[in-house]
Amino acid sequence: MxxxxxxxxxxxxxxxxxxxxxxxxxxxxxxxxxxxxxxxxxxxxxxxxxxxxxxxxxxxxxxxxPINLAELEQIAVYREAVEVAALRLTCALADRGAVDVIEAMLESCDNDTPREEWHRVGMDFHIELARLSGNEFLFRAVRDAMTRLSRARWLEVRDEAALARAWAEHRAILAAARLGDADEAARLLSGHIVGSRDRLVTSLANDRRGLRARGFAVVAA
Amino acid sequence: MxxxxxxxxxxxxxxxxxxxxxxxxxxxxxxxxxxxxxxxxxxxxxxxxxxxxxxxxxxxxxxxxPINLAELEQIAVYREAVEVAALRLTCALADRGAVDVIEAMLESCDNDTPREEWHRVGMDFHIELARLSGNEFLFRAVRDAMTRLSRARWLEVRDEAALARAWAEHRAILAAARLGDADEAARLLSGHIVGSRDRLVTSLANDRRGLRARGFAVVAA
DNA sequence: GATACCAATTTGGGATACCAAGGTGGTGCC
DNA sequence: GGCACCACCTTGGTATCCCAAATTGGTATC
The missing domain is CATH 1.10.10.10 (Winged helix-like DNA-binding domain superfamily/Winged helix DNA-binding domain)
Incomplete structure (x- = not known):
């Protein structure tokens, strides 16, 4: 290289x-x-x-x-547009067996999995799901958006319950996609993204003081 | 600079x-x-x-x-996702008066306008429309997509009728947006993008031989 | 003590020198 | 004539040098 x-x-x-x-x-x-x-x-x-x-x-x-809360909110809207579009394309595909690979990816995380892995797999879920659409631009858009979100998600305080819920939502999305139910899959994905954004922004806004104390610039929404 | x-x-x-x-x-x-x-x-x-x-x-x-026909088709799908999302945001806005500025932009083109201007304004319509959404990411996505399409659109052979129809479609989209009718505006915009793509790809595929003769690499879909 | 001003250092922007890898053309052998 | 081989040249990648602008630190003055 x-x-x-x-x-x-x-x-x-x-x-x-x-x-x-x-x-x-x-x-x-x-x-x-x-x-x-x-x-x-x-x-x-x-x-x-x-x-x-x-x-x-x-x-x-x-x-x-810096971490920019206003930007995080805009990214969520952007993600919703491109991810839903990608998911709808995937649902329209003849062969949707590839979603199983993603499901296996999710299963690879258990209680012993280090936090880093959870973090990475959580993002890869969205990236790989977008890749399935076969549309290079939608895929890149999702990948780049997740890259931008990465640091913020790392800083987010997430309890076990929130983590479990996110995983369940991921699985529900895959289930709907496997059945080819585009509307349901899209609805679930939208809700997931909006929910993620709310928790993320709330968490960071609450922790803002602490984060700044650690030397991390956080720009308000 | x-x-x-x-x-x-x-x-x-x-x-x-x-x-x-x-x-x-x-x-x-x-x-x-x-x-x-x-x-x-x-x-x-x-x-x-x-x-x-x-x-x-x-x-x-x-x-x-090179001009890549497969890429052009993928971009159209991508555009549809981001432009429709941006338009829906704009329709949800309290103040949609800004669409008038775009309408004025369209009116600036008459029969005497040089072809370059038509080309530029045709793209700016989509870019400025996305800017109205207020979402920086959707805006950049549209702008970058239009940049990528620019050369292909320049090469496209467009008759007067097609040009007039495109302009009429632009105006219809603005009209629906001004009324806040998001579903209608989205429907019109989707149709416009899909139609543009079809005409574009068809035209380039037909002209492929001539384009290559001019030294322009055109990759098939 | 505050402030205005000047020198020195730091910094990014630009130019250039050098290198290794890959390509090209020519030449000589078969 | 065709093919293998070699010298040369071009090219992007890297390092280094120079420069102008800006920041900084200190100092002298009020």
Whole structure:
């Protein structure tokens, strides 16, 4: 793999893993020494991550994008549009057996599964579901939206009950999709996304003070 | 304006204006001499245009993205999802007076208007309509989709009748939106997008031979 | 003590030099 | 004539250097 892609990957992981906090200033030279590559690939990585919304410009200079509650709400609306469209396409497909692969993915999480896994599988559910539609643009839209949501979801305080409910909703969506019941699947998915958004925004708004204390910039809705 | 943004702008214009044909090979050094900037801003521009889908990598090396009929069809599905969602949001708005601005935009085109203007305004209709929703993500999605469609629409052979019908459809959509009739507006917009796609793909498929003769790579659906 | 101003450092933007990999054309052998 | 092989050249990837602007820190003045 070229160094350019490697820098991008490492930097993205540092940002998504909150190793670099939302709102922190970035300098190309710091990244250069931190990652061990020269400025050229570092700049290429920053340009890419900028289009993903993970970093942004702060006048002259780079900043890790803060958590933006207003943005999270807009993303939810966007997700609802593209995910529902993808799901409807999938429901119209002749072969919907592929949903079983996703169901197996969900089953792979049990009580012993580390939190990281739950986090990743929770996002992959939506991403893989969109992939099934066969539409590259819908798929990319969902994947990019989930990437943007990733840090916020990581910060969200979720109790066992909420987690279990989300998993149940995922399974219900798959069940409806397997039957080809597009309207029901779409209805369930919409509700799931809206519910997720509400819990997410509420949780972050409540924790805002604590998050800021940890050095994480959280912009209000 | 920084040189980097200028290079990006110029290069995008050259690609969208078909000054550089779909499928053509690009070398960083050629662009460098053509635009009159060094490789650093050229590379930055290429990285950005890559995320817009206007250029792509061809193993080692850059290529102006060919016109891809399968991609055009997928984009239409994607557009339908995001544009309809945006339109429904707009219909739910308290103040829908802003649609008048768009209507005025349409009126600005008459028989004397050069073809370039028609082309631009035809796309801006969809972009500005999405902007009214107030959702940044839906707006960007529509804008980026229209950018990707731009070259294909430029190549499309459109008769007067088709053009007039498209304009009438635009106006009908606005009329429904002004009344807040979301279902009707959505229905009209869906139909418009699907119809546009059909005419576009059909026209390009028919002209494929001629387009290739002009040096334009056209990938079949 | 506050503030205005200046020097020094830092920073991103741009230019250029260098490199390894891949492609191309030519040449000589079969 | 055809094919294998090799030297050369082009190309993107990387590193490094330079520059202008902006930030910073200190200092002198009021």
């Amino acid at each position: 070229s160094q350019m892609q490697s820098v991008e990957k490492q930097l993205r992981q540092m940002i998504l893993g909150l190793e670099i906090g939302p709102g922190e200033k970035l300098t190309e030279r710091w990244i250069e020494s931190r990652i061990g590559a020269s400025r050229t690939p570092v700049r290429a990585a920053l340009l890419r991550l900028e289009t993903e919304g993970l970093v942004g410009r702060d006048g002259r200079g780079w900043t890790v994008s | 920084s040189q980097m943004q200028s290079v990006e702008k110029q290069l995008r214009q050259m690609i969208l204006g078909l000054e550089i044909g779909p499928g053509e090979k690009l070398t960083e050094r050629w662009i460098e001499s053509r635009i009159g900037a060094s490789r650093t801003p050229v590379r930055a521009a290429l990285l950005r245009l890559e995320t817009e889908g206007l250029v792509g990598r061809d193993g080692r090396g850059w290529t102006v993205s």
